Amino acid sequence: MATVTFDNATRVYPGTERPAVDALNLHVEDGEFLVLVGPSGCGKSTSLRMLAGLEDVNAGRILIGDRDVTDVQPKDRDIAMVFQNYALYPHMSVADNMGFALKIAGTPKADIRQRVEEAAKILDLTQYLDRKPKALSGGQRQRVAMGRAIVREPQVFLMDEPLSNLDAKLRVQTRTQIASLQRRLGVTTVYVTHDQTEALTMGDRIAVLKDGILQQVGTPREMYDTPQNVFVAGFIGSPAMNIATFPVLDGHAALGRTRLPVERSVIDQFTEEDRNHVTMGFRPEAVDVIPATDPHAIPVIVNLVEELGSDAFVYGSLTNEFGAASSVHSGAGDAQVIVRVDPRQVPAKGETIGIRIRNGEQHLFHAGSGERF
Amino acid sequence: MSPTPQRLQITAARPDPALLDLPWHIPLEDWPAETLAALPRGISRHIVRFARLSGRVVAIKEIGETVAHREYELLRQLERIDVPSVEPVGVITGRRSPEGEPLEAVLITKHLQFSLPYRALFSQSLRPDTATRLIDALAVLLVRLHLAGFYWGDVSLSNTLFRRDAETFEAYLVDAETGDLHDELSEGQRAYDLEVARVNIIGELMDLQAGEFLEADVDAVAIGNALAERYTDLWRALTEVESFGYGDRWRVQARIDRLNDLGFDVGELDITTDVDGTTVRIQPKVVDAGHHSRRLMRLTGLDVGENQARRLLNDLDEYRAATDRQAEDESFVAHDWLTGVFEPAVRRVPRELRGKLEPAQIFHELLDHRWYLSEQQNRDVPMKEAAKSYVKNILPNRPDEQSILGVQAGDLREGSQQPPVDEDEIIG
Numbered sequence: 051m052a053t054v055t056f057d058n059a060t061r062v063y064p065g066t067e068r069p070a071v072d073a074l075n076l077h078v079e080d081g082e083f084l085v086l087v088g089p090s091g092c093g094k095s096t097s098l099r100m101l102a103g104l105e106d107v108n109a110g111r112i113l114i115g116d117r118d119v120t121d122v123q124p125k126d127r128d129i130a131m132v133f134q135n136y137a138l139y140p141h142m143s144v145a146d147n148m149g150f151a152l153k154i155a156g157t158p159k160a161d162i163r164q165r166v167e168e169a170a171k172i173l174d175l176t177q178y179l180d181r182k183p184k185a186l187s188g189g190q191r192q193r194v195a196m197g198r199a200i201v202r203e204p205q206v207f208l209m210d211e212p213l214s215n216l217d218a219k220l221r222v223q224t225r226t227q228i229a230s231l232q233r234r235l236g237v238t239t240v241y242v243t244h245d246q247t248e249a250l251t252m253g254d255r256i257a258v259l260k261d262g263i264l265q266q267v268g269t270p271r272e273m274y275d276t277p278q279n280v281f282v283a284g285f286i287g288s289p290a291m292n293i294a295t296f297p298v299l300d301g302h303a304a305l306g307r308t309r310l311p312v313e314r315s316v317i318d319q320f321t322e323e324d325r326n327h328v329t330m331g332f333r334p335e336a337v338d339v340i341p342a343t344d345p346h347a348i349p350v351i352v353n354l355v356e357e358l359g360s361d362a363f364v365y366g367s368l369t370n371e372f373g374a375a376s377s378v379h380s381g382a383g384d385a386q387v388i389v390r391v392d393p394r395q396v397p398a399k400g401e402t403i404g405i406r407i408r409n410g411e412q413h414l415f416h417a418g419s420g421e422r423f
Numbered sequence: 424m425s426p427t428p429q430r431l432q433i434t435a436a437r438p439d440p441a442l443l444d445l446p447w448h449i450p451l452e453d454w455p456a457e458t459l460a461a462l463p464r465g466i467s468r469h470i471v472r473f474a475r476l477s478g479r480v481v482a483i484k485e486i487g488e489t490v491a492h493r494e495y496e497l498l499r500q501l502e503r504i505d506v507p508s509v510e511p512v513g514v515i516t517g518r519r520s521p522e523g524e525p526l527e528a529v530l531i532t533k534h535l536q537f538s539l540p541y542r543a544l545f546s547q548s549l550r551p552d553t554a555t556r557l558i559d560a561l562a563v564l565l566v567r568l569h570l571a572g573f574y575w576g577d578v579s580l581s582n583t584l585f586r587r588d589a590e591t592f593e594a595y596l597v598d599a600e601t602g603d604l605h606d607e608l609s610e611g612q613r614a615y616d617l618e619v620a621r622v623n624i625i626g627e628l629m630d631l632q633a634g635e636f637l638e639a640d641v642d643a644v645a646i647g648n649a650l651a652e653r654y655t656d657l658w659r660a661l662t663e664v665e666s667f668g669y670g671d672r673w674r675v676q677a678r679i680d681r682l683n684d685l686g687f688d689v690g691e692l693d694i695t696t697d698v699d700g701t702t703v704r705i706q707p708k709v710v711d712a713g714h715h716s717r718r719l720m721r722l723t724g725l726d727v728g729e730n731q732a733r734r735l736l737n738d739l740d741e742y743r744a745a746t747d748r749q750a751e752d753e754s755f756v757a758h759d760w761l762t763g764v765f766e767p768a769v770r771r772v773p774r775e776l777r778g779k780l781e782p783a784q785i786f787h788e789l790l791d792h793r794w795y796l797s798e799q800q801n802r803d804v805p806m807k808e809a810a811k812s813y814v815k816n817i818l819p820n821r822p823d824e825q826s827i828l829g830v831q832a833g834d835l836r837e838g839s840q841q842p843p844v845d846e847d848e849i850i851g
Contacts (some may be wrong), residue, residue: 102611105612
């Protein structure tokens with residue numbers, strides 16, 4: 051077991067000016083499950099490949115435990131890329147399928163058997179050890195592949211979008227299995243995905259990257275409750291946060307006919323770049339539905355209601371009364387908002403409802419830099 | 424509510440309308456036998472089937488939509504940069520069952536004619552050098568891929584197909600799912616690919632041993648290690664910097680000749696001298712495989728494997744000497760050799776035996792056979808006579824190799840026909 055440290059690690063591809071990964075500083079604790087997440091091209095896979103030794107590090111260092119591995123060959127780093135290759139051999143027993151890499155490395159037979167049995171116990175495969183892979187279900191075969199990595203007892207597991215070629219159902223199942231297995235094994239794991247739901251459900255901590263730059267790292271709860279900038283706010287959470295930029299007049303943000311008080315302490319922090327504007331975000335569940343006639347209501351025309359049983363979401367447009375409609379964007383698009391409503395009282399399509407952001411549940415960001423106040 | 428109907432989206436460079444006739448509304452696993460050419464046997468992560476399409480065979484793989492498009496693009500790029508790989512036909516998405524259930528996207532590739540899966544080449548009677556030749560072919564493929572900046576990610580014998588190339592094999596990449604094309608590979612990427620290859624090959628050989636298709640005393644680990652050695656030697660020969668004194672300039676040409684012997688053309692050679700001009704350093708910057716096959720193509724229009732080309736060119740040289748035409752333009756002599764020697768010999772093979780081997784491979788075997796007969800009878804046996812004997816005594820006993828599909832190790836022996844296909848053995 052070991053920690054993993056990216057110390058100002060930078061990767062610049064030949065012929066490009068902007069680094070693919072720009073001075074990444076990240077410390078992964080021993081036994082931690084860290085998820086690297088971000089949109090395509092953000093540098094998450096490059097970061098993982100730098101850790102694996104597949105990408106050169108142009109500046110900075112990478113450490114596994116106290117050992118500087120920046121210039122160490124991939125096979126000598128004591129890491130395992132899990133799920134990269136999980137073809138199973140049909141004529142070998144499950145035990146041999148799990149232990150063959152140890153056999154190649156010349157590990158004594160008794161040791162191999164012991165490690166395979168231990169891994170099988172954790173993976174619930176003990177009773178299948180002497181069978182052929184043909185006798186196993188799809189999920190069990192995946193666990194055998196995982197067992198291959200486990201018996202090598204690496205310091206760190208690396209997983210690069212391991213679920214991307216599974217169908218939706220198996221993806222959700224495997225997601226849970228990997229997460230719980232990792233906790234049982236306690237092996238430090240770095241996991242890459244573009245899917246923020248996967249990140250939220252699996253990681254002890256999440257690191258969000260964009261354009262090669264680390265945006266924020268924290269627990270799923272921290273990322274959700276206190277996003278450090280507008281990008282993280284919009285990226286984490288599904289449906290996404292509603293985000294809008296408003297002018298601030300007399301200590302109030304003007305939302306159409308509604309005026310939301312903005313604290314003095316926030317206004318004091320305004321910079322020139324902000325031009326007296328504030329960017330405000332509110333999650334779909336951070337609003338109350340009130341009569342549209344209420345003077346504090348923001349009117350929303352219902353375009354679509356998504357009913358999920360336990361929840362219902364209104365996808366709506368803002369009306370013309372709402373002066374800054376075009377400055378609002380959400381997961382549904384520009385001038386659109388997504389609002390969670392009581393699933394037992396859903397409005398009809400075309401109806402106008404009134405919403406009010408619950409006090410203290412808005413997120414305020416600098417209009418200029420996008421940083422959180 | 425009526426089920427959502429199927430709306431197929433076909434991405435293909437040269438779409439074949441016959442694609443629409445295949446039963447896309449049925450999961451691949453349940454495709455009716457009459458559409459299938461054979462069931463694949465062996466190890467694959469995905470459901471794969473071979474189907475007939477417009478008189479040829481295609482391989483169809485069920486795989487996630489994004490991954491399918493990605494692999495399709497990669498295979499197209501590999502085709503453009505001329506690396507031996509299977510040819511992509513297209514990607515089909517938007518499949519649905521009649522009940523409206525969405526089905527997985529598929530990637531379609533052309534089946535490579537006369538190609539052999541490694542399992543077909545192993546049997547109880549494995550000639551010891553077959554393993555070595557397969558490994559050599561794979562090492563050449565891996566070097567070529569790496570020179571082109573392609574990181575494979577999952578190098579293995581099962582992700583490769585082999586084609587006979589005179590007495591050797593030529594390897595083709597089949598599965599590019601884990602691959603990536605870069606401008607240039609890092610040391611780490613090359614080393615990792617090589618380590619994955621080594622471990623996978625040993626695993627695959629151990630599997631054949633577990634299934635008793637390969638003698639237990641074959642040293643699987645040594646064969647895997649041999650790949651790493653072959654690769655390293657070839658990589659060094661192709662890329663190493665060489666320095667020598669100014670007086671030894673003949674070494675420039677010697678290096679080029681050596682690379683040609685290895686089957687590579689030098690597209691660009693970097694030559695630098697030190698300040699006082701006493702030392703010369705040379706390093707090949709661009710090398711292209713296929714030195715002999717390109718030369719044969721230029722002379723005769725024949726498109727064959729590198730070692731087949733070498734063999735054919737040797738025969739052409741002999742023909743030139745025997746007919747005393749060394750002073751003549753090579754391309755005229757080549758034309759006469761093609762119409763007077765190669766084509767008549769290959770045409771002597773009756774139509775029903777033409778599915779056994781490729782024409783160039785048949786010609787290679789014919790040359791071997793003639794040599795064998797001549798030695799036995801202690802005289803120069805003419806080609807016509809040798810061909811007659813070959814067609815009568817040798818060729819009929821060879822298996823049909825035009826489309827070897829769904830074979831298991833040990834299925835393919837001298838004289839055997841297409842093996843009966845029983846239970847599907849896809850694992851993973």
